Amino acid sequence: MADAPPTQSTVSYKISKYQEDDLSRSETPFGELERYDIDVHQFQLVSPIGRNMSLQVAANYESLSGASPWFTSTGLDGKPIVNLSGASGIRDRRSEITIGSRYYLENGSVGGNMGYSEEDDYRAVYFGLNGERHFNNDLTTLSAGFSYSSDDIFPTDAALFNRVTDEDKQSSSVYFSISQIINQVSSIQTALSVTDQTGFLSDPYKLRDIRPQDKTQIAWSNSYRRFFVSANAALHINYRYYHDDFGISSHTTDMSWHQNIGRSFQIVPILRYYSQSSADFFTNIDNFLTPITEYQSSDYRLSAFGAVSGGLNFIADMGSWKATLTTERYVANEKYSAYNVTQPSTALVKYFRVSLGFDFSF
Amino acid sequence: MRQLRMSFLLLLCVTLLASCTEVRAWERGYLAREEMAWDPDVLESALNDHIFFSKEASSGGNSAAGGGCGCN
Numbered sequence: 001m002a003d004a005p006p007t008q009s010t011v012s013y014k015i016s017k018y019q020e021d022d023l024s025r026s027e028t029p030f031g032e033l034e035r036y037d038i039d040v041h042q043f044q045l046v047s048p049i050g051r052n053m054s055l056q057v058a059a060n061y062e063s064l065s066g067a068s069p070w071f072t073s074t075g076l077d078g079k080p081i082v083n084l085s086g087a088s089g090i091r092d093r094r095s096e097i098t099i100g101s102r103y104y105l106e107n108g109s110v111g112g113n114m115g116y117s118e119e120d121d122y123r124a125v126y127f128g129l130n131g132e133r134h135f136n137n138d139l140t141t142l143s144a145g146f147s148y149s150s151d152d153i154f155p156t157d158a159a160l161f162n163r164v165t166d167e168d169k170q171s172s173s174v175y176f177s178i179s180q181i182i183n184q185v186s187s188i189q190t191a192l193s194v195t196d197q198t199g200f201l202s203d204p205y206k207l208r209d210i211r212p213q214d215k216t217q218i219a220w221s222n223s224y225r226r227f228f229v230s231a232n233a234a235l236h237i238n239y240r241y242y243h244d245d246f247g248i249s250s251h252t253t254d255m256s257w258h259q260n261i262g263r264s265f266q267i268v269p270i271l272r273y274y275s276q277s278s279a280d281f282f283t284n285i286d287n288f289l290t291p292i293t294e295y296q297s298s299d300y301r302l303s304a305f306g307a308v309s310g311g312l313n314f315i316a317d318m319g320s321w322k323a324t325l326t327t328e329r330y331v332a333n334e335k336y337s338a339y340n341v342t343q344p345s346t347a348l349v350k351y352f353r354v355s356l357g358f359d360f361s362f
Numbered sequence: 363m364r365q366l367r368m369s370f371l372l373l374l375c376v377t378l379l380a381s382c383t384e385v386r387a388w389e390r391g392y393l394a395r396e397e398m399a400w401d402p403d404v405l406e407s408a409l410n411d412h413i414f415f416s417k418e419a420s421s422g423g424n425s426a427a428g429g430g431c432g433c434n
Binding site: 184 | 387390402412414418420431433
């Protein structure tokens with residue numbers, strides 16, 4: 001599984017549409033129920049440069065509309081209810097471009113990339129460097145990388161809603177991984193990444209959201225691949241353990257079965273399970289009486305919950321052309337949590353996604 | 363319980379590494395197949411990373427983080 005330079009150029013394009021389910025009237029007694037509707041366009045070109053180099057250019061365009069949670073309060077029955085912002089609908093766009101290159105050596109490769117991402121209220125400039133080296137007759141591969149991102153946040157309607165006007169944050173990330181070929185049909189990889197974020201880490205669109213200005217995240221990932229010759233199929237199993245100093249831990253596991261049908265078609269069912277604990281300062285009902293120096297957030301993404309998703313990919317490979325159709329259903333619920341849930345959150349997300357992708361090699 | 367889980371994972375890793383066999387370059391046909399890659403569809407995994415990053419608190423894993431976004 002040694003890295004090799006591409007021998008031909010490949011252009012890829014994927015269009016995706018996904019829609020979050022509306023909230024129920026019991027969760028949101030007043031106002032809009034409709035959540036985000038998102039369209040994503042992805043483009044990528046990978047091309048050889050000479051015999052030992054490759055160039056990669058990627059561009060994304062994303063547009064979204066809908067409403068998002070603004071604050072939580074107590075309903076008539078004492079349970080938390082959520083109030084959505086943007087009764088007339090939030091609209092945002094995100095454009096991103098990344099350029100990277102890789103140089104291939106006899107026993108490995110080194111690469112780098114830089115990118116720029118812009119939204120109506122957010123800007124990020126980032127770069128990354130990485131390398132890998134093969135050992136042990138190419139049975140073992142060591143990889144390492146570093147990335148840095150500098151982000152600016154400038155919320156819309158800041159004066160109208162008393163939001164921050166201009167904030168920033170910085171993220172640095174390192175990773176290290178080892179891949180090992182086990183036998184003729186299976187291999188395993190383990191990786192560790194550490195990310196440190198400093199700066200404005202709160203959500204400026206929430207009525208009360210005060211988070212620490214520093215966060216360290218650790219993720220330990222493990223992957224296993226096995227090819228079943230008699231079934232003409234490949235099994236992928238991935239597991240990740242995550243922890244950060246907001247107090248959140250999580251387990252993520254996914255499994256996919258890549259079934260070849262003849263020489264040109266493939267069908268890939270995918271299952272994923274995710275569960276996280278809550279942040280130390282998560283509350284499911286905003287408390288506006290506490291001092292604004294006290295950490296507090298009702299963001300559902302900081303609550304304890306579990307999520308189950310399943311999808312199906314259909315792939316048609318016609319030599320120089322390849323088409324991929326993907327469907328996916330994602331459901332988050334506190335009942336699926338592997339962790340103790342003391343404060344169940346409102347507004348956990350469910351969505352349905354459809355993607356259609358094309359690759360052309362020349 | 364946590365120690366038990368860690369012990370099980372370590373035992374699993376050691377067992378898998380101990381069962382490694384010498385695989386010659388010409389015996390790696392199945393391993394070289396596209397569906398055996400760590401990441402067979404780069405656009406699909408980039409999209410998934412982005413969506414899960416915007417819906418869940420966890421991120422990171424087997425690569426360094428890219429640029430941030432206003433989605434989380």
